[in-house]
Amino acid sequence: MTAAAGSAGRMLVPLLLCALLASSGAYVLDDSDGLGREFDGIGAVSGGGATSRLLVNYPEPCRSEILDYLFKPNFGASLHILKVEIGGDGQTTDGTEPSHMHYALDENYFRGYEWWLMKEAKKRNPHIILIGLPWSFPGWLGKGFNWPYVNTKLTAYYVVSWILGAKHYHELDIDYIGIWNERSFDTSYIKVLRKMLDSQGLQRVKIIASDNLWEPISSSMLHDPELLKVIDVIGAHYPGTRVSQHAKLTEKKLWSSEDFSTLNGDVGAGCWGRILNQNYVNGNMTSTIAWNLVASYYEELPFGRCGLMTAQEPWSGHYVVESPIWVSAHTAQFTQPGWYYLKTVGHLERGGSYVALTDGLGNLTIIIETMSHKHSKCIRPFLPFYNVSAQLATFTLKGSFGEIPELQMWYTKLGKPSERVLFKQLDSLWLPDCNGTFTLELQEDELITLTTLTTGRKGSYPLPPKSRPFPRVYTDNFSVDYPFFSEAPNFADQTGVFEYYMNPEDPGEHRFTLRQVLNQRPITWAADASSPISIIGDYQWTNLTVSCDVYIENPEKGGVFIAGRVNKGGLLVRVAQGVFFWIFTNGLYRVTGDLGGWIIYSSGYVEVTAKKWYTLTLTIEKRPGKPKASLKRPGGPKASLLLWRRQKKMQT
Numbered sequence: 001m002t003a004a005a006g007s008a009g010r011m012l013v014p015l016l017l018c019a020l021l022a023s024s025g026a027y028v029l030d031d032s033d034g035l036g037r038e039f040d041g042i043g044a045v046s047g048g049g050a051t052s053r054l055l056v057n058y059p060e061p062c063r064s065e066i067l068d069y070l071f072k073p074n075f076g077a078s079l080h081i082l083k084v085e086i087g088g089d090g091q092t093t094d095g096t097e098p099s100h101m102h103y104a105l106d107e108n109y110f111r112g113y114e115w116w117l118m119k120e121a122k123k124r125n126p127h128i129i130l131i132g133l134p135w136s137f138p139g140w141l142g143k144g145f146n147w148p149y150v151n152t153k154l155t156a157y158y159v160v161s162w163i164l165g166a167k168h169y170h171e172l173d174i175d176y177i178g179i180w181n182e183r184s185f186d187t188s189y190i191k192v193l194r195k196m197l198d199s200q201g202l203q204r205v206k207i208i209a210s211d212n213l214w215e216p217i218s219s220s221m222l223h224d225p226e227l228l229k230v231i232d233v234i235g236a237h238y239p240g241t242r243v244s245q246h247a248k249l250t251e252k253k254l255w256s257s258e259d260f261s262t263l264n265g266d267v268g269a270g271c272w273g274r275i276l277n278q279n280y281v282n283g284n285m286t287s288t289i290a291w292n293l294v295a296s297y298y299e300e301l302p303f304g305r306c307g308l309m310t311a312q313e314p315w316s317g318h319y320v321v322e323s324p325i326w327v328s329a330h331t332a333q334f335t336q337p338g339w340y341y342l343k344t345v346g347h348l349e350r351g352g353s354y355v356a357l358t359d360g361l362g363n364l365t366i367i368i369e370t371m372s373h374k375h376s377k378c379i380r381p382f383l384p385f386y387n388v389s390a391q392l393a394t395f396t397l398k399g400s401f402g403e404i405p406e407l408q409m410w411y412t413k414l415g416k417p418s419e420r421v422l423f424k425q426l427d428s429l430w431l432p433d434c435n436g437t438f439t440l441e442l443q444e445d446e447l448i449t450l451t452t453l454t455t456g457r458k459g460s461y462p463l464p465p466k467s468r469p470f471p472r473v474y475t476d477n478f479s480v481d482y483p484f485f486s487e488a489p490n491f492a493d494q495t496g497v498f499e500y501y502m503n504p505e506d507p508g509e510h511r512f513t514l515r516q517v518l519n520q521r522p523i524t525w526a527a528d529a530s531s532p533i534s535i536i537g538d539y540q541w542t543n544l545t546v547s548c549d550v551y552i553e554n555p556e557k558g559g560v561f562i563a564g565r566v567n568k569g570g571l572l573v574r575v576a577q578g579v580f581f582w583i584f585t586n587g588l589y590r591v592t593g594d595l596g597g598w599i600i601y602s603s604g605y606v607e608v609t610a611k612k613w614y615t616l617t618l619t620i621e622k623r624p625g626k627p628k629a630s631l632k633r634p635g636g637p638k639a640s641l642l643l644w645r646r647q648k649k650m651q652t
Contacts (some may be wrong), residue, residue: 019101025349025391029356029366030398036341037253039357040233040286041129042276042332043075044070044293044308045258045290046117048135049525050492051094051307056113057314057489065461066311066319070293071124075459076321077308077328080337083131083257083289084114084123085181086162088137088276089497090522091529092181094301094570096493098486100162102517109165111486111499118172129337131289132162133178133211139520148523149186156189156196158332163202178208178257182237184212187188187220187227194230211257213237214244221250234255240381241275243283253286261306262323262379266414266445268306269323270376273369273412273447276331278355281345290324298492300539302570306379314490317465326412326423326458327447334410334451336363352442353390354395355399364401365451368393370416372444375415388444397436405432408454414449423458470538479512488514494573496532510549510613522589524568527537527574529595531561535569547617552585555610559584564620566595581618581629591629606631 003319046052055066070075087097096141098111109115121128137148141155148155159177166172179185179194190209197205209231210217221228230338234247243254256279262268272290279285295307305312308328311319335357342356351371372388397404407429413421429450440448449456470490478488483500491498491514501515516532544564552558559582566578576595583589593599608614608631615632 002512025365026394028396029344032399036343037286039339041080041337043079043081043289045083045291046293049085049097051292052296053492054314055311056485059317062317062464067120069321069325073125074333074457075453077325078332081129086132086134087112088134088136088522089138089518090524091526092135093496094297098497102138104140109169111223113485115170129175131176132174133181135181136525137523139522142523146521146523149189152189152192156193160200167261176206176208178211182212191230208233208235211235212433214247218244218246218250238380239507241278241282254284255287256285257289258291259288264305265322267375269327270371270414271378272324273327274371274376277355277369280355281353316468318467319464323422328450330447331367331421333456334449334453350391355357368448370442370444372445375445392439392441394439402436406430407450410449414445479513491534491536493534494569495529497529498534526571529574542622545619549615551613555585558610562616562618579620583608
């Protein structure tokens, strides 16, 4: 018998005893005195930002398999909620997501991949709840200021247009809309947003505020009756399972509208299992939403592998169904939004917690977790020390549950690989001779679901292809007549937005291109770089050649660069270092060691003008010597530049 099988076997015998053993705690599950709060579901975030970027490039059937593990009911995580970023053209953690309105008179509801993702989620679960939330906003809304509330009606129009576009072009009904992720809210804007939603027949769309902390939004609601009326849900981020007193006094639904964001190994799974229970036990939060849905971005970007599962290699098709998927299943497969928590939930005497939910029709689901402090630390906030130890726990079913004859049992054990068990179905628990009482033998880092539902399933597919690095030779000429997505495969925009563009005036080899489309800085959420940049490839590359045909549109201030060994992106893109080869329409060329242009390797002048194609080539070698860059003029010979590795500060 293996250790993992032994662990499950150890549970199996004592678990079936009808309270014959001395117990360290006795717990009653009873609905005689009514029920607790309505359960609103378990979900995850795509965005904030560009966290699903690589997923769309996966080949079939791998892509559909990943989506099934996330959304298909009674298969994997079986998520109830999908929350997506309303792209605003700005850097929002791991990249930029394109806006549906780059400019005031521009509307395009097919940019990006969130529309596609919401449709795929709906295809698998027609009842999934959809939420939209802006992180950044296109610059035209700010009228010169880095602030989305300069004209509240204009910003409300922009957000409502996204909701209407989702319905008109994609048959998607958005259920909830947020304000501005983890940034300031404006009470006037929230009220204007509600009025505009209603005027467009969107009374069913509810407002979440403010996707930041419990305060000051809760206090503001208590002092403003109109604000209290228009907000349906108070959403807080990383609340540490606690809620403010003012939030409770509002009597509104309380959600952990962003949580988790922890490396998706067993410690991350323990974090997720603990907060799914204790967000309600400690804070009466009826929904918990993980950031992020799937780690489908280059791992070296900020918060690598902080998704419920990992899918970061579309070139190989490799993906990993991580343990947080199966922790999610313990709750999401055996509950639904609209169920109710029992009032009788709480902590176990020797560490851990338990919750119970019912559909009001006789079904009951009990989730018990004993996650230790060491194996359940979330990335934030700080987790005060507590102790969990082995214990016997006796549960008694009363009220309408007293006659339940049988409970299905699902089991997870985290921690040592030799003891690891993920979402395994054990023998049913029979109760007719026990008067509704049973005893469980609990160890550290366990998760147990007991339920009347018989629909649970641990779905599986054949093993995905093996992992392999990004191809050492990669080319793309962007020749796609009707691209399904606006972005080219494997490019991850970090500042600016690069989209497929067909130039009808060029019948030659540059008819199909990838074009940076922004000419105005967005209302930023993070520290966007001063120059647009999109990354692709392998962070481990040292010896490489990059070659690209480039075209500068702006004759006055235009410029372009190619680069290699770029070491940072996401929130840190502004301070990225590497080797950057620039040309400008004033004839200046420069090779720098950073994106900001402070470290200069070489500079000079060559003949460059706007509205002409050039081929830039940059060769970087690890061995001592001179990096090489070249610029090929249209119809002319290649100009080669020898670049000494001498650094000096750029004078400003």
